Amino acid sequence: LAVDVSAVPAGPSTRRARLRLSAALWRRPWLKAVGLLSPPLAAFLLVYVGALVVLFISSFWTVDSFTGKLVHHWTLSNYRQILDTGEPYLRIAARTIGIAAAVTVTDAILAFPLGYFMARIAGGRVRALLFVMVLLPLWASYLVRIYAWRTMLAHDGAINWTLNGLGLPDQNIADTNWAMWIVFSYVWLPFMVLPVYAALERIPDSYIEASADMGARAFRRFRTIILPLALPGVIAGSIFTFSLTLGDYITPRLVGGPSSSFIGNVVYSFIGINANIPFAAAFAVIPVVIMGVYLTVARRMGAFEAL
Amino acid sequence: METRGARIGLTLWTILVILFLWVPLVVIVLYAFNSSTIQSWPIPSWTFHWFTVTWHDPDARSAFELSLKVGAVTTAIALVLGSMAAFAIARFRFFGRESVSFLLILPIALPGIITGMALNSFYVFAGLSLSWWTIVIGHATFCVVVVYNNVLARLRRTSGSLLEASMDLGADGWQTFRFVTWPVLSTALVAGGLLAFALSFDEVIVTTFTAGAQVTLPIFILDNLERGQQLPVINVVAFVVIVLTVIPVLFAQRLMRDTGILRRGAAAAVTSK
Numbered sequence: 264l265a266v267d268v269s270a271v272p273a274g275p276s277t278r279r280a281r282l283r284l285s286a287a288l289w290r291r292p293w294l295k296a297v298g299l300l301s302p303p304l305a306a307f308l309l310v311y312v313g314a315l316v317v318l319f320i321s322s323f324w325t326v327d328s329f330t331g332k333l334v335h336h337w338t339l340s341n342y343r344q345i346l347d348t349g350e351p352y353l354r355i356a357a358r359t360i361g362i363a364a365a366v367t368v369t370d371a372i373l374a375f376p377l378g379y380f381m382a383r384i385a386g387g388r389v390r391a392l393l394f395v396m397v398l399l400p401l402w403a404s405y406l407v408r409i410y411a412w413r414t415m416l417a418h419d420g421a422i423n424w425t426l427n428g429l430g431l432p433d434q435n436i437a438d439t440n441w442a443m444w445i446v447f448s449y450v451w452l453p454f455m456v457l458p459v460y461a462a463l464e465r466i467p468d469s470y471i472e473a474s475a476d477m478g479a480r481a482f483r484r485f486r487t488i489i490l491p492l493a494l495p496g497v498i499a500g501s502i503f504t505f506s507l508t509l510g511d512y513i514t515p516r517l518v519g520g521p522s523s524s525f526i527g528n529v530v531y532s533f534i535g536i537n538a539n540i541p542f543a544a545a546f547a548v549i550p551v552v553i554m555g556v557y558l559t560v561a562r563r564m565g566a567f568e569a570l
Numbered sequence: 571m572e573t574r575g576a577r578i579g580l581t582l583w584t585i586l587v588i589l590f591l592w593v594p595l596v597v598i599v600l601y602a603f604n605s606s607t608i609q610s611w612p613i614p615s616w617t618f619h620w621f622t623v624t625w626h627d628p629d630a631r632s633a634f635e636l637s638l639k640v641g642a643v644t645t646a647i648a649l650v651l652g653s654m655a656a657f658a659i660a661r662f663r664f665f666g667r668e669s670v671s672f673l674l675i676l677p678i679a680l681p682g683i684i685t686g687m688a689l690n691s692f693y694v695f696a697g698l699s700l701s702w703w704t705i706v707i708g709h710a711t712f713c714v715v716v717v718y719n720n721v722l723a724r725l726r727r728t729s730g731s732l733l734e735a736s737m738d739l740g741a742d743g744w745q746t747f748r749f750v751t752w753p754v755l756s757t758a759l760v761a762g763g764l765l766a767f768a769l770s771f772d773e774v775i776v777t778t779f780t781a782g783a784q785v786t787l788p789i790f791i792l793d794n795l796e797r798g799q800q801l802p803v804i805n806v807v808a809f810v811v812i813v814l815t816v817i818p819v820l821f822a823q824r825l826m827r828d829t830g831i832l833r834r835g836a837a838a839a840v841t842s843k
Binding site: 452 | 611650775
């Protein structure tokens with residue numbers, strides 16, 4: 264049979280010991296589970312979760328402006344500064360959240376018909392081809408894709424060349440919020456297509472046939488059967504598009520122009536140049552809280568099964 | 571089920587969205603062959619010159635080597651930790667089992683700046699100075715989940731009774747692993763490893779928080795893009811990065827597509843008789 268025992272060059276005594284060990288582990292599955300799980304969990308809890316907790320705690324500390332040292336004294340001053348309307352931070356947070364929402368809606372609109380075509384119209388080969396054509400751009404270097412748009416949106420780039428060819432005037436989209444909207448929508452689109460496609464593919468044909476038999480027309484079938492059943496897929500995709508936009512700071516730097524800071528840009532600058540980790544941590548709490556609420560709602564709506 | 575009009579509309583929409591996804595990639599790949607140092611469109615004339623220049627560029631080369639090194643070590647760590655966690659979750663029922671998945675997914679579900687910042691403050695807190703190892707730790711944190719997902723998916727499709735049968739036939743734990751578990755898992759591990767490598771090779775946000783003076787390939791691209799320097803070299807690097815991330819993903823895709831491992835195993839057992 265498949266198990267070739269003779270291939271194991273082990274004496275009878277070591278072999279007996281190994282069998283006894285295997286049997287002992289088999290009888291005490293918890294021992295095996297602990298052994299398997301503790302290295303990855305310990306690494307995660309120590310490095311990652313521990314760091315998140317320290318970060319959160321440090322958001323209630325301050326930095327001595329004179330010495331640049333951390334002051335371990337509980338205060339809400341970082342949060343007060345963020346919420347102060349005289350400071351730019353609320354506006355930056357609003358810009359970040361607004362663009363993240365716009366990108367999510369755009370991607371849902373772009374992805375849904377494509378997912379529908381892949382799941383319910385395309386045949387096996389076309390479907391496999393489309394799947395690869397959506398998957399590859401997802402992996403083809405994020406930075407390079409942003410760079411591609413930077414060259415295309417430039418004044419003498421491919422977009423203006425195309426517009427001129429169609430007899431339209433030049434557009435100066437480069438270094439604007441519009442550019443960020445386009446680039447973010449482009450970069451995260453595959454993250455929306457894949458779960459939407461998976462959700463649509465899971466809808467049994469018989470549901471749609473049954474509703475047609477009972478006299479529902481195309482629009483009604485779409486609204487009462489397809490849309491509700493595909494919604495978890497859309498929400499699953501929106502977790503990615505929203506969260507990834509919320510935490511990005513590279514796209515604003517490369518295509519957003521001077522007055523396009525995101526939460527991430529501020530956080531980055533306070534870690535690096537200005538070295539005020541407590542303030543950076545406090546500002547970073549905003550996307551974490553938003554994503555916490557978002558994930559909780561998404562879980563309620565069954566989006567985790569569609570991931 | 572759909573009307574003719576709906577079908578035509580959906581087909582058109584699909585073509586447009588696929589074009590939207592691919593045109594920028596094609597454009598940037600073409601720029602690698604642009605003879606001019608100015609990035610205008612259409613490309614005036616074509617050359618392979620910049621490939622030679624890039625090949626001899628010491629900065630591009632060392633960035634490339636560092637990215638390969640970081641990617642390889644990250645992949646190794648992710649493979650070990652990811653499959654251990656996947657085994658524990660697939661084979662055992664225990665309190666808090668659901669939260670393990672949630673915990674592992676956290677580094678990619680939370681915005682990249684959070685992961686980067688958390689790791690950065692961990693290093694400061696622990697007194698670790700930034701080196702290529704801190705980049706590896708950062709990358710491993712979010713690559714574990716990729717391997718974990720692939721291995722878990724494969725284990726869920728594999729019946730646990732195979733292991734019991736092997737033990738009943740007198741195999742010990744090692745033999746069971748070597749002759750039953752490994753053949754079932756190997757392609758899932760390779761696929762997970764390739765995806766982890768591609769993810770690490772391309773990562774920039776977490777890297778900016780966890781790298782000291784080290785320059786990975788994405789950091790090299792970012793630095794030069796911001797300063798607007800060496801764009802022809804960057805074009806070639808972009809070309810290479812696209813190729814190097816796409817090929818592993820294509821392989822991984824192929825490996826995970828065959829779900830008939832058990833059937834293939836059964837067929838082999840029958841023919842060997």
